[in-house]
Amino acid sequence: QSALTQPASVSGSPGQSITISCTGTSSDVGGYNYVSWYQQHPGKAPKLMIYDVSNRPSGVSNRFSGSKSGNTASLTISGLQAEDEADYYCSSYTSSSTLVFGTGTKVTVL
Amino acid sequence: QVQLQESGPGLVKPSQTLSLTCTVSGGSISSGSYYWSWIRQPAGKGLEWIGRIYTSGSTNYNPSLKSRVTISVDTSKNQFSLKLSSVTAADTAVYYCARETGEFDYWGQGTLVTVSS
Numbered sequence: 703q704s705a706l707t708q709p710a711s712v713s714g715s716p717g718q719s720i721t722i723s724c725t726g727t728s729s730d731v732g733g734y735n736y737v738s739w740y741q742q743h744p745g746k747a748p749k750l751m752i753y754d755v756s757n758r759p760s761g762v763s764n765r766f767s768g769s770k771s772g773n774t775a776s777l778t779i780s781g782l783q784a785e786d787e788a789d790y791y792c793s794s795y796t797s798s799s800t801l802v803f804g805t806g807t808k809v810t811v812l
Numbered sequence: 813q814v815q816l817q818e819s820g821p822g823l824v825k826p827s828q829t830l831s832l833t834c835t836v837s838g839g840s841i842s843s844g845s846y847y848w849s850w851i852r853q854p855a856g857k858g859l860e861w862i863g864r865i866y867t868s869g870s871t872n873y874n875p876s877l878k879s880r881v882t883i884s885v886d887t888s889k890n891q892f893s894l895k896l897s898s899v900t901a902a903d904t905a906v907y908y909c910a911r912e913t914g915e916f917d918y919w920g921q922g923t924l925v926t927v928s929s
Contacts, residue, residue: 750917753915793861802861803851
């Protein structure tokens with residue numbers, strides 16, 4: 703199975719909004735609402751930020767939001783803060799009953 | 813609060829079998845409709861899903877690793893395990909275990925496994 707496609711890097715200034723895309727196919731992202739997003743700081747385990755396309759787990763800031771259109775899912779971070787600087791990964795369930803991750807995006811706060 | 817902890821050898825020789833165990837605490841591995849997954853991350857690279865097991869014992873594997881992977885569960889010990897055979901240097905990575913229901917909501921801290929002679 704092929705990894706979902708994400709931009710290698712995205713940057714923004716504090717207070718700005720950024721959006722990270724996650725492109726798959728109709729057999730994964732486009733076919734199911736099991737799209738999730740993870741934040742990973744260096745040396746740490748990933749942390750769930752969004753599940754089922756647009757739902758936030760308890761404790762996750764409402765500055766993080768998710769959406770999907772066709773085969774592309776998106777994560778938007780509004781009011782960018784220094785602590786948001788991290789790697790972000792999307793994940794999707796697939797038609798083969800497997801899971802697949804995105805290629806990962808490094809977010810830099812300028 | 814569910815917690816997961818990986819354990820196993822940090823060094824494995826090429827061609828041998830990598831074996832890791834994930835111990836679940838704070839809840840029964842048998843309760844709820846959860847899958848239990850293994851995920852790995854080579855240094856400086858992205859996440860790769862290895863496979864998962866349901867408490868019934870049914871499994872799903874990444875097609876690229878399927879021929880070498882076995883995931884099993886021991887409900888009496890509240891543990892699930894990963895075996896990866898015929899390892900090479902390309903299998904050197906941090907290995908994570910995680911709970912999954914479409915999303916991975918609880919993760920272990922990860923354990924580094926190096927494949928080297």
